[in-house]
Amino acid sequence: MSDGYTRVCSLSDVPDEGALGVEVGGTPVAVVRSEGEIYAISDICSHAEVNLSEGEVEEGTIECWLHGSCFDLGSGKPINPPATQPVATYAVQIDGDDVLVSLDTQSSKG
Amino acid sequence: MASPNLGIREHSHGGDVPISRLDVHGSFESANFPVPNGREEEWRFTPLRRLRGLHQGREIADGTVTVEVSGPEQAVVERVGREDSRLGASFLPNDRVSALAWESFTDFNPATVVTVPKDTELSETVFVKVTGTEQGDAFGHILVRAEPHSSATVVLEYAGSAVYADNVEFVVEDGASLTVISLQDWDSDAVQVSHQYATVGRDARFRSFVVTLGGDLVRLSPSVRYKGTGGDAELHGLYFTGAAQHHEHRSLIDHNESNTRSRVEYKGALSGEDAHAVWIGDVIIGEGTSGTDSYEHNRNLVLTDGTRVDSVPNLEIFTGEVEGAGHASASGRLDDIHLFYLQSRGIPPAEARRLVIRGFFQDLIGRIEVPELRDRIMDEVEEKLALHE
Numbered sequence: 001m002s003d004g005y006t007r008v009c010s011l012s013d014v015p016d017e018g019a020l021g022v023e024v025g026g027t028p029v030a031v032v033r034s035e036g037e038i039y040a041i042s043d044i045c046s047h048a049e050v051n052l053s054e055g056e057v058e059e060g061t062i063e064c065w066l067h068g069s070c071f072d073l074g075s076g077k078p079i080n081p082p083a084t085q086p087v088a089t090y091a092v093q094i095d096g097d098d099v100l101v102s103l104d105t106q107s108s109k110g
Numbered sequence: 111m112a113s114p115n116l117g118i119r120e121h122s123h124g125g126d127v128p129i130s131r132l133d134v135h136g137s138f139e140s141a142n143f144p145v146p147n148g149r150e151e152e153w154r155f156t157p158l159r160r161l162r163g164l165h166q167g168r169e170i171a172d173g174t175v176t177v178e179v180s181g182p183e184q185a186v187v188e189r190v191g192r193e194d195s196r197l198g199a200s201f202l203p204n205d206r207v208s209a210l211a212w213e214s215f216t217d218f219n220p221a222t223v224v225t226v227p228k229d230t231e232l233s234e235t236v237f238v239k240v241t242g243t244e245q246g247d248a249f250g251h252i253l254v255r256a257e258p259h260s261s262a263t264v265v266l267e268y269a270g271s272a273v274y275a276d277n278v279e280f281v282v283e284d285g286a287s288l289t290v291i292s293l294q295d296w297d298s299d300a301v302q303v304s305h306q307y308a309t310v311g312r313d314a315r316f317r318s319f320v321v322t323l324g325g326d327l328v329r330l331s332p333s334v335r336y337k338g339t340g341g342d343a344e345l346h347g348l349y350f351t352g353a354a355q356h357h358e359h360r361s362l363i364d365h366n367e368s369n370t371r372s373r374v375e376y377k378g379a380l381s382g383e384d385a386h387a388v389w390i391g392d393v394i395i396g397e398g399t400s401g402t403d404s405y406e407h408n409r410n411l412v413l414t415d416g417t418r419v420d421s422v423p424n425l426e427i428f429t430g431e432v433e434g435a436g437h438a439s440a441s442g443r444l445d446d447i448h449l450f451y452l453q454s455r456g457i458p459p460a461e462a463r464r465l466v467i468r469g470f471f472q473d474l475i476g477r478i479e480v481p482e483l484r485d486r487i488m489d490e491v492e493e494k495l496a497l498h499e
Contacts, residue, residue, distance in 0.1 A: 028159070049157050050148075
């Protein structure tokens with residue numbers, strides 16, 4: 001639990017090419033698995049109040065189901081409108097079967 | 111037609127998409143409203159997470175709110191329970207939070223009733239101050255009644271901190287004149303969802319000034335309906351939305367009677383990262399009425415990057431016999447030509463900015479007939495301006 005890392009779920013909870021919505025200290029976080037990699041990003045779309053974890057995951061991106069903006073999982077940047085602002089990305093550690101997320105450190109992937 | 115257009119009948123405009131405000135039903139029971147999920151037309155601009163459960167009805171009552179009233183002796187001030195038949199007679203809650211507030215307010219405070227007796231012109235302003243003293247869920251109810259041919263000015267002030275929902279009824283009876291100044295001056299962590307239901311009688315006059323400066327999230331829904339011909343309602347609004355604040359105003363005028371007049375004018379400024387202002391204006395001109403004169407508009411001044419404005423003026427007209435009906439909305443940044451003009455007269459840029467912004471708000475603030483409030487509001491606006499200069 002050092003460096004502000006919190007266990008959010010076990011690895012098996014995160015579906016292949018899919019996402020799981022969790023909360024870390026009141027902050028909604030989407031834990032996403034795409035192409036074998038685990039990512040953590042803000043679970044709220046930067047455009048409207050929608051949970052990104054309910055959207056489809058494909059090739060390193062997640063799509064907001066309501067208006068169709070896709071976000072790069074590594075950088076949090078939107079790939080297409082209507083979103084224009086990036087969503088926050090968080091650092092992830094895998095410890096055995098546990099997925100740990102830190103809100104303090106931004107992910108360095110992407 | 112004497113019955114209000116809203117909340118009393120079955121879906122009158124059929125179809126699958128309930129886009130008309132006439133399709134909104136009212137109820138005093140929160141169970142009749144599903145818990146909003148953020149996709150609904152009336153909730154889609156509100157960040158539900160930041161309501162801290164106020165829309166859910168968690169039956170937590172951990173907040174403390176005090177209500178103080180001061181004013182001239184002619185005004186009758188009472189504290190009454192829900193069983194008082196005067197309460198809830200002028201409105202039907204039109205969303206879940208309003209119904210929850212109705213169900214829950216007596217757990218906190220009795221309702222406050224201010225009555226201006228008939229034929230009485232109040233010499234002084236009545237002040238109603240609602241203060242959140244302990245942060246937590248709390249509910250309230252206020253009724254202001256201006257009896258026939260009376261005249262009064264009431265200041266409603268919200269301060270301190272709370273997660274607060276209330277219903278405020280303004281009943282302006284025949285020939286009366288009521289001016290209300292509602293000042294939302296909360297601490298920065300407060301959440302408020304408020305409904306102000308006004309009923310305007312025959313030849314009566316209602317003027318509302320809504321000034322929203324504080325809070326983390328304020329969502330205020332002023333509505334007006336008429337109880338006779340010749341009613342006149344003016345809704346003025348001013349908000350200054352700072353970094354991370356959410357200010358939402360949803361006005362609704364229901365011209366359910368003939369020969370009524372309404373004006374809605376809301377003006378706001380936004381400054382700072384994630385400042386979010388929402389204005390939704392609805393005007394309904396009812397079936398079978400004639401001689402309605404209405405206009406609604408919204409202006410937003412965007413002072414920095416990173417802000418967001420949603421402004422939606424709606425007009426629903428169900429008759430051909432209309433005197434005037436218009437709606438308008440504009441959001442933009444300071445006009446370079448205005449600034450250039452002032453600078454060409456030797457005024458430094460920062461001062462020029464301040465002058466233009468002051469001018470933007472001044473005509474609205476200038477119409478508030480309580481001098482000490484005028485100065486206070488202008489000072490607070492200047493304070494918020496200084497934060498981002």
